[in-house]
Amino acid sequence: MSEEERGERRPAGAPERMIESAILLLAQHGFEAASFGAVLKASQAPRGSIYHHFPGGKQQLIAAAIDVAEARAVALARGMHGRTAVEIIDGFAGAWRAVLELSDFGAGCSAVAVTVSSDDPELVERAGAVFRSWRQALAEVLLASGLNAQQAADLSMMMLAACEGAVVLCRAERSLVPLEAVTGQLKLLAATMAG
Amino acid sequence: MSEEERGERRPAGAPERMIESAILLLAQHGFEAASFGAVLKASQAPRGSIYHHFPGGKQQLIAAAIDVAEARAVALARGMHGRTAVEIIDGFAGAWRAVLELSDFGAGCSAVAVTVSSDDPELVERAGAVFRSWRQALAEVLLASGLNAQQAADLSMMMLAACEGAVVLCRAERSLVPLEAVTGQLKLLAATMAG
DNA sequence: GTCTATACGAAGATAGAC
DNA sequence: GTCTATCTTCGTATAGAC
Numbered sequence: 001m002s003e004e005e006r007g008e009r010r011p012a013g014a015p016e017r018m019i020e021s022a023i024l025l026l027a028q029h030g031f032e033a034a035s036f037g038a039v040l041k042a043s044q045a046p047r048g049s050i051y052h053h054f055p056g057g058k059q060q061l062i063a064a065a066i067d068v069a070e071a072r073a074v075a076l077a078r079g080m081h082g083r084t085a086v087e088i089i090d091g092f093a094g095a096w097r098a099v100l101e102l103s104d105f106g107a108g109c110s111a112v113a114v115t116v117s118s119d120d121p122e123l124v125e126r127a128g129a130v131f132r133s134w135r136q137a138l139a140e141v142l143l144a145s146g147l148n149a150q151q152a153a154d155l156s157m158m159m160l161a162a163c164e165g166a167v168v169l170c171r172a173e174r175s176l177v178p179l180e181a182v183t184g185q186l187k188l189l190a191a192t193m194a195g
Numbered sequence: 196m197s198e199e200e201r202g203e204r205r206p207a208g209a210p211e212r213m214i215e216s217a218i219l220l221l222a223q224h225g226f227e228a229a230s231f232g233a234v235l236k237a238s239q240a241p242r243g244s245i246y247h248h249f250p251g252g253k254q255q256l257i258a259a260a261i262d263v264a265e266a267r268a269v270a271l272a273r274g275m276h277g278r279t280a281v282e283i284i285d286g287f288a289g290a291w292r293a294v295l296e297l298s299d300f301g302a303g304c305s306a307v308a309v310t311v312s313s314d315d316p317e318l319v320e321r322a323g324a325v326f327r328s329w330r331q332a333l334a335e336v337l338l339a340s341g342l343n344a345q346q347a348a349d350l351s352m353m354m355l356a357a358c359e360g361a362v363v364l365c366r367a368e369r370s371l372v373p374l375e376a377v378t379g380q381l382k383l384l385a386a387t388m389a390g
Numbered sequence: 391g392t393c394t395a396t397a398c399g400a401a402g403a404t405a406g407a408c
Numbered sequence: 409g410t411c412t413a414t415c416t417t418c419g420t421a422t423a424g425a426c
Contacts, residue, residue, distance in 0.1 A: 014391095030312030032227035035419060048392040051421075058420070108311060115367040116303060117225030117312035128367035157364075157376045162353060165360030169352075172310040172323035181352045185384060192387055209409095230401065243410040246403075253402065393426070401418070408411070 015053040015064075017043035022065040026110040028103070030117035034062065062114065062123055069110045070130040077137035085145045085155070085190040092138070092159055093183040096167050097176060105174045108167045135160050151193045159186055210248040210259075212238035217260040221305040223298065225312035229257065257309065257318055264305045265325040272332035280340045280350070280385040287333070287354055288378040291362050292371060300369045303362045330355050346388045354381055 021042035025034040036050055036058065054060040076095055080088045099107055111127040118124060138156035143149060162182045169178035216237035220229040231245055231253065249255040271290055275283045294302055306322040313319060333351035338344060357377045364373035 029314045030225055030227070032225070032312065032419085033314060036421095037418075046392055048394080052391060111367070112363050113311050115363050116308050117227065119224045119228065124367055125369075128364075128369065131364050131367055154376060154380055157373060158357060158380045161360035161364055161373055161377050162357040163360065164363060165356035165358065168307050168310050168359060169323075169326050169356055172306070172319055172326055174320075174323065178352060178356055181349060182356050185349055185353045188387065189380060189384060192383065227401085231403095232400070241410055243412080247409060391426105393424100395423085395425095397420105397422075399419080399421105402416090404415075405413085406411100407413095408409105 014043070014045045014049055018045050018050075018053065018061065019064050019068055022061055023069050023110050024107070026062070026065060026113045027099075027107040030113045031062070031123075032117065034058075034065070036061075059120060059123065062118070062120075063126055066111060066114060066123065066126045066130060070133060073111075073130060073134045074137045077134060077141060080141045081144055083141070083145060085142055085147060085194065086187050088138070088141055088145060089159060089183060089186045089190060093163055093179060093186070096163050097179055100167065100170050100176065100179070105171050108171055109164055112164055112168070131160065147190075147193055155186075155190060155193065158189060162186060209238070209240045209244055213240050213245070213248065213256065214260050214263055217256055218264050218305050219302070221257070221260060221308045222294075222302040225308045226257070226318075227312065229253075229260075231256075254315060254318065257313070257315075258321055261306060261309060261318065261321045261325060265328060268306075268325060268329045269332045272329060272336060275336045276339055278336070278340060280337055280342060280389065281382050283333070283336055283340060284354060284378060284381045284385060288358055288374060288381070291358055292374055295362065295365050295371065295374070300366050303366055304359055307359055307363070326355065342385075342388055350381075350385060350388065353384060357381060 018039050021039045022034045025038055025042065039045075039061070040047055040050070050061075051057070054064070056063075077092070080091050083091070111130040114123050114127040135156045138159060139152040142152040142155055147155065162185070163179070166179040166182040170176055213234050216234045217229045220233055220237065234240075234256070235242055235245070245256075246252070249259070251258075272287070275286050278286070306325040309318050309322040330351045333354060334347040337347040337350055342350065357380070358374070361374040361377040365371055
């Protein structure tokens with residue numbers, strides 16, 4: 001497994017910083033906001049190096065950003081292996097809570113942003129791949145926690161959908177209440193399955 | 196209650212058509228895509244009339260679009276008064292299913308799009324107001340269905356978050372499975388509350 | 391590998407004619 | 409009330425010098 005696949009950060013060359021900035025800008029203000037100008041400014045990368053590192057233009061940059069975000073999301077889920085369903089729910093929701101708090105409700109999920117605000121079918125499909133592998137990783141750790149296959153599939157889907165939705169609500173309402181309420185309901189669901 | 200508050204469509208003057216187009220463009224491709232050029236083209240409105248009808252520019256147009264969408268969302272929820280919790284869940288999810296099917300997975304929620312892809316704090320706050328009133332309307336019909344206040348608040352929050360999230364997943368994966376799975380889990384949750 | 395310069399289009403917005 | 413013309417800014421993308 002490569003470093004990228006584990007979602008780790010490397011010393012940070014120019015292209016890596018550009019990708020990192022793109023992820024952040026996507027999460028904050030959507031696809032159009034992740035422009036070259038903004039990315040270069042945020043990443044302090046030299047202007048002339050964009051098409052050297054990303055000859056495919058913006059599409060390639062955003063695609064790379066999505067792929068890195070996917071690796072990171074999967075790594076987050078896999079890191080919860082061995083825990084109980086409730087702990088997994090808390091860990092997942094906690095990660096989103098951290099994103100919201102650290103950004104003062106200014107950031108959310110990059111893959112959601114691409115889905116909602118990009119008109120490029122190829123990038124939207126890539127965002128779909130993120131959701132699928134994220135869900136699968138969650139289902140695997142839930143399976144290991146003692147749920148059966150059907151329950152793990154159902155709960156992972158519900159966790160992802162409910163938390164992604166809750167993050168949007170939290171951003172718009174500038175409040176953590178939606179995420180907290182959803183977390184409670186998810187635990188209730190997990191308890192019903194276990195019991 | 197005025198016609199707008201009930202979310203009804205009127206004979207359609209130029210500004211109404213522009214608002215309608217803005218709602219659709221927001222739902223399809225986000226904030227930046229709901230540009231004046233695109234709105235005028237879609238609504239067949241005369242070019243010189245934008246700043247006549249919306250002197251506040253794009254912000255005013257989008258704000259109006261959000262308000263109309265809010266009235267429609269609330270009307271949708273209120274229309275379910277008198278039904279059981281399961282029927283309300285089916286009705287709500289069914290409306291989203293229709294949006295996804297009719298748009299070939301190309302459209303979602305306008306308020307989500309504004310939250311995710313606009314950098315205007317005022318518009319994001321307006322989107323937050325949509326979510327609040329939508330949730331309250333859902334909670335009221337759930338209360339009438341026999342749930343207690345706490346249960347109605349919890350389930351309405353979960354319905355909104357989970358379905359909004361599921362719609363994004365459905366768009367990205369070009370599949371109705373996420374929404375269907377979430378619907379099933381919501382019914383399970385409602386059954387737990389009732390029982 | 392990085393730079394400047396530049397092409398080209400589209401965005402939001404304003405002014406003034408009809 | 410609608411139109412055209414125009415301004416400015418910003419977006420992506422390319423060419424060519426260093």
